[in-house]
Amino acid sequence: MSEPNKSISIDIFQMLLESSRKKSHRNEVLESLGIKDYFVDGSIEIDKKSCRGVDCQLCIKVCPTSALYWGYGQVNIIEELCIHCTACVLVCMVDDCIKVSRRRPNNKIESFSNPRQVYRLLHSTSSEKRLNIVNRVFHPRRIL
Numbered sequence: 001m002s003e004p005n006k007s008i009s010i011d012i013f014q015m016l017l018e019s020s021r022k023k024s025h026r027n028e029v030l031e032s033l034g035i036k037d038y039f040v041d042g043s044i045e046i047d048k049k050s051c052r053g054v055d056c057q058l059c060i061k062v063c064p065t066s067a068l069y070w071g072y073g074q075v076n077i078i079e080e081l082c083i084h085c086t087a088c089v090l091v092c093m094v095d096d097c098i099k100v101s102r103r104r105p106n107n108k109i110e111s112f113s114n115p116r117q118v119y120r121l122l123h124s125t126s127s128e129k130r131l132n133i134v135n136r137v138f139h140p141r142r143i144l
């Protein structure tokens with residue numbers, strides 16, 4: 001009875017080890033290129049069926065880290081270079097073609113698959129900044 005459990009724990013241990021190796025390799029690559037990663041982790045997917053591909057390539061042009069490139073007749077991703085900034089989602093003309101998910105240092109998970117979701121976040125972030133400035137200027141005692 002104890003053997004299956006042992007094998008499950010070895011599998012989990014190996015998976016964790018592998019994921020930690022990948023993360024440290026990714027950090028080394030980003031550091032060597034001078035790219036700052038603001039998120040704990042994340043993922044990106046491109047739906048090759050709905051992508052306008054050769055007629056578009058806007059995501060490739062806008063990506064700040066060159067994580068996207070054109071090859072073999074399609075958009076390809078170098079996942080290690082993706083910092084989940086969502087710039088590609090913002091310019092993509094097809095909803096749900098690019099999907100980016102990311103986890104912030106406070107463990108908040110965010111997912112984006114169309115420009116409206118990115119705009120909403122940008123708008124709420126700048127509203128929050130404006131509110132902080134107003135609070136700081138007019139109600140200094142309310143700021144912790």
Ligand code: SF4
Pocket residue numbers: 044062063064065066067068081082083084085086087088089100
């Ligand atoms: S999320 Fe940002 S870094 Fe990642 S592929 Fe899109 S534009 Fe490039």
Ligand code: SF4
Pocket residue numbers: 046050051052053054056057058059060075088091092093094097098
């Ligand atoms: S921006 Fe969107 S539609 Fe255009 S190439 Fe990139 S993934 Fe395809």
